Amino acid sequence: MPISRPVDHSRRTLLGAAAALLVAALVETREAGAQTSSAQEKMKIGIIGAGHIGGTLGALWARAGHQVMLSSRHPDQLNELVARIGPLAQAGTVEQAIAFGDAILIAVPYGALPQLGADHGKALRGKIVLDACNAMAKRDGAIADEVQQNGIGITSQKYLPQTRLVRAFNTLNFAVLEREANRAAPRLAIPIAGDDTGALEVATRLVDAAGFEAVNAGKLADASRFQFGGPGFGQNGSADELRHKLSLAP
Secondary structure, X not given: OOOOOOOOHHHHHHHXXXXXXXXXXXXXXXXXXXXXXXXXXXXXXEEEOOOHHHHHXXXXXXXXXXXXXXXXXXXXXXXXHHXXXXXXXXXXXXXXXXXXXXXXXXXXXXXXXXXXXXXXXXXXXXXXXXXXXXXXXXXXOHHHHHHHHHOHHHXXXXXXXXXXXXXXXXXXXXXXXXXXXXXXXXXXXXXXXXXXXHHHHHHHHHHHHHOOEEEEOOOHHHHXXXXXXXXXXXXXXOHHHHHHHOOOOO
């Protein structure tokens, strides 16, 4: 005759609690995975200034699967460039590109920045903006003196207030970017600087998507270290080499 054993309720309780914890852990892992997946989703990028830099980066981002809108006061003049980039590219006005973009690239002559901020400051408010503009006295006039005095990051933020500004893609010409994108390791380094941590993270992703390695040079005040004429300007090298030039920790 089999011996009946008393039910161990405490053991059942422990097993039930363990199962509940396991389910909770699985749900948490799934949610974390969903957040990671979301962070890696393709972006919409509005490009203000569809010249050599804007056009080159637009093509590189489209090649990586991002949607781009290149803008001009005369969008119909961009049809050939858009066709060359492919189906992930389109043309629009500056207003349309700002509304379109999860992030905005500005690549215009630096002297145009104050008017751009005055005309579109409200629409740009809160936007992640990658500023690739360089100030040159011969072309841009008095604002180049302001940049020399205050630094380009501080000056750009003055004219693009309330944007989540990151200085990026200003140190090399388009031919180098086009030629060196996605090269074998070590990748070509691109210095970036900004005050907004989230914007810096997005900029890092976009540098990577274009085929380069981002080097965080610090705050906007530090962007002067790689502005036109600075020690980090024109450096065509690896991340380690750029950090050495900028006296950054390895």
